[in-house]
Amino acid sequence: MSDSTFEPKIIGFFCNWCTYAGADLAGVSRLQYPSNIRVIRVMCSGTVSPHHVLRAFQKGADGVLIGGCHIGDCHYLRGNYMTVKRMRFLQDLLKFTGFEPGRLHLEWISAAEGPKFAQTVRDFTEKIKKIGPSRLIAAVKAA
Amino acid sequence: MDKLRAKVRSLLTEGKVAGYLGYLIKDGHPLPHFFTKENLAEVDQAMVAPDSARYPLDKLLIALAGRYPEAIFAIQVRGCDERGLNELYKWGQLDPEKVVPVGVACTQNQADYCECPGPWASVVDYGEKCLPVAKSRRVERIDTLAEQDAFQEWLAAFKRCIKCYGCRDVCPMCFCKECSLEHEDLMSTGQLPPDTIFQLVRAIHMAGRCIDCGLCEETCPADIPLRVLYKKANALVKDLFDYDVGSPGAGPSPWKVLGEDATLEAKPM
Numbered sequence: 001m002s003d004s005t006f007e008p009k010i011i012g013f014f015c016n017w018c019t020y021a022g023a024d025l026a027g028v029s030r031l032q033y034p035s036n037i038r039v040i041r042v043m044c045s046g047t048v049s050p051h052h053v054l055r056a057f058q059k060g061a062d063g064v065l066i067g068g069c070h071i072g073d074c075h076y077l078r079g080n081y082m083t084v085k086r087m088r089f090l091q092d093l094l095k096f097t098g099f100e101p102g103r104l105h106l107e108w109i110s111a112a113e114g115p116k117f118a119q120t121v122r123d124f125t126e127k128i129k130k131i132g133p134s135r136l137i138a139a140v141k142a143a
Numbered sequence: 144m145d146k147l148r149a150k151v152r153s154l155l156t157e158g159k160v161a162g163y164l165g166y167l168i169k170d171g172h173p174l175p176h177f178f179t180k181e182n183l184a185e186v187d188q189a190m191v192a193p194d195s196a197r198y199p200l201d202k203l204l205i206a207l208a209g210r211y212p213e214a215i216f217a218i219q220v221r222g223c224d225e226r227g228l229n230e231l232y233k234w235g236q237l238d239p240e241k242v243v244p245v246g247v248a249c250t251q252n253q254a255d256y257c258e259c260p261g262p263w264a265s266v267v268d269y270g271e272k273c274l275p276v277a278k279s280r281r282v283e284r285i286d287t288l289a290e291q292d293a294f295q296e297w298l299a300a301f302k303r304c305i306k307c308y309g310c311r312d313v314c315p316m317c318f319c320k321e322c323s324l325e326h327e328d329l330m331s332t333g334q335l336p337p338d339t340i341f342q343l344v345r346a347i348h349m350a351g352r353c354i355d356c357g358l359c360e361e362t363c364p365a366d367i368p369l370r371v372l373y374k375k376a377n378a379l380v381k382d383l384f385d386y387d388v389g390s391p392g393a394g395p396s397p398w399k400v401l402g403e404d405a406t407l408e409a410k411p412m
Contacts, residue, residue, distance in 0.1 A: 046401075050347045054340040055329055071405045078401040085384070085397060088407050092379045093346060096285065097372070098294025106409040123412055135291075136339055139298050 008062035008128040010037045012121075013052065015045040017075040018110045019067025025114030033121040036128075037065065044068070045106075046079030050090045053104060060137055063103045063128040065121070070108040080108070100135060103128065147219075147269045148189050150245060154217050155180045160243050161214035164200050164207070166192045175203060191219065191269050194253040199358055201227040201315035205236050217243040223257075223356035225264040226389020227315045230352055233396060236318050248272050257357055258374070261389075281371045282378065298339065303365035306337040310345065310359035310369055316352050323348075342372060350376035351396050354389050383407065 014020040020041050026033065042048055045068030053064050066087060068080040087106040094101040105124055109117050154160045155178065167176035167188050173196045178185055192198065204218050220228065225244055231237040246264030251273040254262035258279040263272045285293055311317045311324060323329050324344060331338050353373040360370040380386050384397035384406075 051323055051329055051344050054343055054347075058331075058338045058340045078405075081401045081405045084405055084407045084409055085402075088410065089350060089379055089383060090347070091410060092383070093343065093350075093376060095290070096293070096375050096379075097297045097343065098288070098290045098292070099343075100290065100294075105412055107412070108409060120412075127412060135294055140339060 006129060006133060008036050008125065008133070009060060010063040010065060010121075010125060010128060011056040011061045012037045012039045012065045012067060013042050013045065013048045014039055014067040015069060015075075015080075016041055016043050018069035018073065018108075019045070019117065021111035022067070022109045022113050022117040025111065026117045029114045031114055031118040033118040034125040036125045037121050044074070044076050044079040045083040046074075046076070046081070048083065048086070050086050053087075053090060057099070057103070057134065057136055058140070060134075061103075062131075062134045062137070063105070063124060065124050066104075066106045067109050067117075067120075068106070070110055073110060098135075100131065102131060103134065144190060144269060147191065147245060147247075148186055150268050151178060151189055151217065152183065152186050154243060155183060155186065159215065160217040161211065162207075163189075163217040163219075163245065164204055165189050165219040165245070166196075166198075172196070174198070175200060177207075191247050194250065194256075197221075197356070197358065197361075199313055199315040199356070200224060201231060202313075202318075204242070205231065205315075205318055208237055208241060212238075212241075215241045215243060217245055219247060220244045220264045221247050221249055221356075222259060222261045222263050223354045223389075224315070226261070226354040227356065229389045229391050230316060230354060230396075231318070233399075234318070234352075257355065259355065279371070279374050279378075281368065282375050285371060285375070300365075300367045301339050301342050302336045303367060304336050304341060305365055306335060306341070307364060309362040309364065310367075313358045313362045314349075315356065315358075316349070316354060342367065342369065345369075346372045346376045349373045351380040351384070351386055351388055351398055353377050 045066055048066055056064050068083050074080045091101040091104055107120050151163045163178040166173050173192055175198045200218055201224055232239045246266040246268050248263035248267045248270035254273050254276055258276045260275050357370050377388050386397050387393045
């Protein structure tokens with residue numbers, strides 16, 4: 001599949017209080033961003049288990065974007081401390097097993113950062129398009 | 144062996160422990176055995192498990208302690224088993240006041256085979272301390288592979304999985320009553336090989352918890368190099384959170400507390 005026709009599937013796990021509201025702001029501000037992203041709203045990014053991320057990859061996601069409140073702004077005070085611990089660990093584990101760690105990205109986006117939200121989704125989609133289809137999906141299909 | 148037997152005998156006769164979890168030859172096989180004061184003569188046959196016949200005694204102790212929460216038990220521990228005890232104390236599965244370790248030091252052969260960084264218990268009642276192995280060559284080899292090659296190698300290993308759950312069932316650190324590997328919404332059912340992420344999910348659960356006893360790998364009928372995966376997971380936990388698994392002074396597991404500060408930053412895109 002060539003780069004020009006490859007439309008990646010991207011799963012976004014966004015926290016209810018910041019990034020999801022940021023996405024809302026991007027929407028009402030009529031900011032354009034690619035429709036490759038499928039959003040799942042969670043109450044806190046700290047509730048996203050690495051298992052959910054891996055499940056997304058297994059089920060055909062080319063990229064997973066996690067969005068949470070900036071450190072210090074968490075609605076639950078310190079929930080996102082766990083998010084960054086888990087995702088940094090998972091990225092390193094994915095690297096060790098050759099699972100393309102760049103497909104997982106964590107970004108802090110506040111409710112006021114509509115433009116940052118749109119830009120992040122644009123950049124991430126562009127990055128995944130450049131990396132190409134997921135190695136894991138190809139392997140699953142071949143099996 | 145005399146020193147170990149004498150210690151066990153005195154613990155039992157003085158009534159300090161309700162029983163001792165060790166090994167005995169039964170029908171020609173070294174098997175786990177529960178020694179009690181009533182059958183004191185059996186202590187003369189108490190032994191240390193040969194390197195090739197180890198069992199998850201910690202796991203048996205969890206079951207025992209669950210049934211007799213007030214009783215104190217002695218248990219034979221190698222370095223790994225003792226790390227396991229320390230982790231199980233932290234995770235609330237065992238009470239340190241109710242466990243008396245009977246320590247064993249592993250042979251150099253066993254330590255080299257395990258690439259074990261701590262092949263002896265804090266008390267040694269049998270064996271001589273040998274040289275620890277600080278670095279795992281098996282992990283280092285995978286580290287040097289290109290991403291694509293590492294992927295192909297792991298994929299080939301994961302494809303061999305027959306989903307027998309042997310790795311989980313033998314693991315002394317797998318104490319959950321519900322297992323996410325059996326959760327229908329998180330892991331596909333009714334197909335072989337299982338989801339490619341099966342072993343990765345287990346690796347995540349083992350990170351900061353695996354005591355590196357290696358029973359999973361010895362149990363695996365498909366020869367999946369699970370130990371390499373879990374050794375790396377633990378090494379990452381050490382790098383990221385400076386947490387030593389199974390060390391009594393290491394504080395709570397990084398997965399158990401949010402922490403006072405966010406010590407890590409999100410990686411830039």
